[in-house]
Amino acid sequence: MPTVLWFRRDLRLTDHPALLAAVRDAADGEVVALFVADPRLIVAAGAPRLRRLTASLRALDRALDGRLVIRLGATDAVVPAVVHEVGATAVHVTASTEPYGRRRDAAVEHALDVPLVRTGSPYAVAPGRLRTRQGTPYTVFTPFRRAWLEHGWSAPAAPAPTVRWVQVRGDGWASLAGPDHDHRRADRQPSEPGADGGDPTEPAGERDALASWRRFAGGPLAEYAVDRDRPDREGTSRLSAALKLGEVHPRTLLADLAQAVAAVPELAPDAEVFTSQLAWREFHADVLWHRPEAAHSSLRAVVPDDAWASGPHADAAFTAWSEGRTGYPLVDAGMRQLATTGWMHNRVRMVTASFLVKDLHLDWRRGAAHFMAHLVDGDVAQNQLNWQWVAGTGFDAAPYFRVLNPVTQSQRFDPDGRYMHRWVPELRDVPAPAVHQPWTLGERAPAGYPAPIVDHATERRATLEAYGRRG
Template sequence: MTPAIVWFRNDLRLRDHPALQAALKAGLAPLPVYIHAPHEEGDWAPGAASNAWRHRALVALDADLRRRGSRLHVFAGDSLATLQAVAAATGATAVFWHRRHEPAVEERDSRIRRTLHRQGLRAEAHNGHLLFEPWQLATRNGDPFRVFTPFWKAALAAWNPPRVQPAPTALPTFGAVPGEVPLDALGLPPRRGWDARFWDPRFLDRWTPGEQGAVAALGRFTQERVHGYDKGRDVPARSLTSRLSPHLHFGEIAPWRVIDALVGNTAPEQRAAYVRELGWREFAHHVLHHFPHTTDTNFNRRFDDFEWAEPAPATLDAWQQGRTGVPIVDAGMRELWATGWMHNRVRMVVASYLTKHLRIHWRDGARWFWDTLVDADLANNTLGWQWVAGTGVDAAPYFRVFNPVLQARRFDPDGTYIAHWVPELRGLPAAARHAPWEAGAADEAARSGYPRRPLVGMAEGRRDALAALSRMKA
């Protein structure tokens, strides 16, 4: 059989893999290739937590391939040059891959496809990541959507998810290809091992990268967590979220397989609530494709004149380290550091505190999340930060300032989540954990090593944020 390169990127699975299936349907022998080329991803090369996950996901993919008679061929360097060299060395006549929609990657992939075509190679990009490609949905005027609700209505009207497809039972074997490198040579895992807790089996919230880990996470969600999801997903002390986000980002599971698993054994209202969250993921990629500048600049250009505070290193460090003196914020930031993930409700709270109370630019928060989240996804990260900051599409207005104390009292009423991640406050009564300084417990918290007062108080931060907004409008 004639070889065909299947170029793996953020699609580290064998089930529901349109590029792999296309090679097989064409009667070609799939040659699995991974090329490490972070220098081609512009200003948003993968962060440290993403690299730690990617290493383990690639190990898992290679093991899955070997069980079928194949293996993953790993390279490092320029993608186009590598694909050309591999094709020349193996006699491959085609290259198949899945589209990505990050601006720098889209531009690179278009250039690669044109060049391969000119050289007589079959070069095909498929959709292996989304329910809808960004150009498939448009307003009645043919414009991209800027508001989620009409976008989602259009998506539901055009609903036609692909059918799930099993993984191939067997794949052809290839010998060594010139230029291959060992996976360990990529240097993806951190040298100091700060990610050890991410994977430690002693913790219930540990991660298992790879397709098998994704399938297991989906099983736990559909069997245990989805029941009561519509209300329980906002409670950070309860394990009712799917925790599928890193598996979806790295393409270890297809979104249509997730939906397929929910059909038939999930109450309609719970299923609809979760699928709507997948809809936000779709919307994020739609927005990023049509407005690629939003990774670094405000969608609402009026905020170019907003008076962001100069991010004093000590203040930004305190936020990053979970030392702001606001318990729910600190709990979230410590959960992020310990696990590479943060509950979605808490993500909004910590982002609001940074951009509203501290008035630090959303880009500083987005960069920190990018480096520390195992599910760091450029589309979702950009949309989320601009939404909270009030600068993006369909954004929460800037004047809507989350009060983190009220958020904690509403969604962590017993302070269980706070006590878990901020052990200095475990000895306080539950009602005092949300705001020790308001409950007369500041001294007791300080004796345990916790800040006596917040960096910026709730009323003070709201007042200054709204004053800055007024000056911008003027």
């Protein structure tokens, strides 16, 4: 009698504790590899995320010699149906920790007449595990990070013994087709180049994720502490979608980092900064575990409700922001990178988010929803809590008076304008320093590029006044 391994955010075959548990539990090592295409998730995912998910599942299917079973339908109906069909004795999963996944798993558990066995989580330390000395959840990053480092994590899981993947009828790849899904892109083999030759979202699956990681660890990691803030350089790992989908587990990365530092001690400062970024990911998951409402509500009421702009003027501003037509080159470059590739550099995510909330006075949830619809790495914990961090409404957020200046940010982090030139073609012939403020060129300003839709200094003052009423 087989067991079922229900894949969700763990689309890999190595360092996979739930896979080991499923094989151990199965007679003759027979396991059914299941993915459920739940229409509710498919509709919510948005085309870029769906495309990325499909590419990842195709890679997993290849690694399973075509034995991945894709079934269409509500999870609490499909999982029990598959269990009955194959006579499975248990369903094994990597635990979900975010609000939707926890509710979904509870419903499936209720509908099953065999155990739902949760082994491991998508994090090095499971959300909810760490507590302060007073027994309360952590609300501040630095002490969380300290406790997280002290707690530590297990070594990567051993390779699975031989698994006999059971062949079962599936509903096919069409189950993953969302309303505006592009099959040609989902079908492309990983070795084929992306549409513009440099699309960072194209690699997919465990093999590509590990290859990207090795490339990063063998090169850019050595400059990460500085280069991670430079959108004009290839200085970050680009592993966020792979981590989101579980193509690679953070435990694998942390183990490799420790080895790399042991071999080359000079890597220690950069490895430490990279580890801190993974700790932010774990901190946000921990906050969301304790405060599921953070997915849709401000954690701290630092902004009066009447401070968020609404109405036709606000809608026009939102459209200009989302289309990359604000007249502020770094903001526009970021929003166009997002629209074209489904990914945006972290520094630019901060600048574009700050601009929406503090220059346009729009509710952070509006920007967060746009990001979720367009990011290939869109993740409730990371997206909503980073937005709350920028807006100043999060627990350990940027203070409300920290308003990022889109001009000084581009002067500092894209000094020659290379990133802006890449994503805003109208500015390609405008060299630095004018590219940071093209409006200063007066009549020589490039045709077709908009004038700033707001004056940063004026809007900054308005924000400080509004926040000050509560802050």
